[in-house]
Amino acid sequence: MDAGKTLEGVGKVGFVGAGNMAQAIGGALLRTGLLKASNIYVSSPSNTNKGPWIHFGTHTTTENGCVVENSDVIFLAMKPIYLDAALVDIKNTLKQPVSNKLFVSLLAGVPLKVLEEKIHRIVPDARVIRVMPNTPVLVGAGCSVFSCGTTATKKDAEVVKMMLSTGGICQEISESLIDAAGGLSGCGPAYVYLIIEALSDGAVKMGVPRAMATQFASQTVLGAAKMVLETGKHPGQLKDEVCSPGGTTICGIHALEKGGVRSTLMEAVEAATKRAAELGKNK
Structure with missing residues (x-):
């Protein structure tokens, strides 16, 4: 080329x-x-x-x-x-x-x-x-x-x-959206790396070898993202499709909700956006 x-x-x-x-x-x-x-x-x-x-x-x-x-x-x-x-x-x-x-x-x-x-x-x-x-x-x-x-x-x-x-x-x-978009996509990989590491830690805690746990956690995140992009379904719908009544996944979701995972991730994007605005004001 x-x-x-x-x-x-x-x-x-x-x-x-x-x-x-x-x-x-x-x-x-x-x-x-x-x-x-x-x-x-x-x-x-x-x-x-x-x-x-x-x-x-x-x-x-x-x-x-x-x-x-x-x-x-x-x-x-x-x-x-x-x-x-x-x-x-x-x-x-x-x-x-x-x-x-x-x-x-x-x-x-x-x-x-x-x-x-x-x-x-x-x-x-x-x-x-x-x-x-x-x-x-x-x-x-x-x-x-x-x-x-x-x-x-x-x-x-x-x-x-x-x-x-x-x-x-x-x-x-x-440009009015660029700080917020950066707080999501620009900073987002770091948030996801933290999530992958935490998922791996959970599997290690339950006996899965570290290398295997990290590989499985990474592939799971990759697969979930592809499902959202390629099916066009709302993430909430895809989540519901995995949660069988009385099953293992809904119990895991309950634990995440008790830990405030949604609120914490929203606050991460908000904090990054506000920090970008602060950097701009300093200039």
Whole structure:
């Protein structure tokens, strides 16, 4: 597959920040053949996260400006608290003025208005799109949402959706919903990992070997999710179909309800959403 033709002229992609989320997106782009390693540039201030990128065969550097100069699409993939420092480094390490760049922010809580204001100081005609992906993008099972800035084009949206769809589903939404969507899909894998670990612990408590328990718990969660997506049935209906009168499952459900599992998971999404809003206000 010719990466440049597939991306309709957008031949090079950069990542300012080399951590887990950048690796997940970059890995998906490489795995599906949408981009070649030679068309990816990655910057990181240290060697801590560079190992996987070097293994991929991508260009790596410590200078953010090098990434911006050589890329058509630049993912801002650092932690939100490092945004200002990363932009200063871009400005200080640019060898020449640049234009016609699309910046894609992965920064939780930082609104488009703030991103545009800060980025335009360095690249006045930059277009900006804000994305909330999740790490299962790496294995083709991600869930990503995005919102476009004031100058982002329809083509920009198509390119971002194409890239993120290589790792799962991707949908454009209103920015007013992006913190809440991130509190669900962006943070949600961590909630599910905790649930898988707890289910495994329960099986171990009842005598099942750990490796077997974790495998069974993981497959059970995967299967339940596929049932919801592929049957189109409401989760409550699918739950009822498993709960026989006086049976084992309804007893387990009762235990979960007594533990407040629904309320706790709702509060987790709410807490993550509020924290994202707080991060945005700090900017």
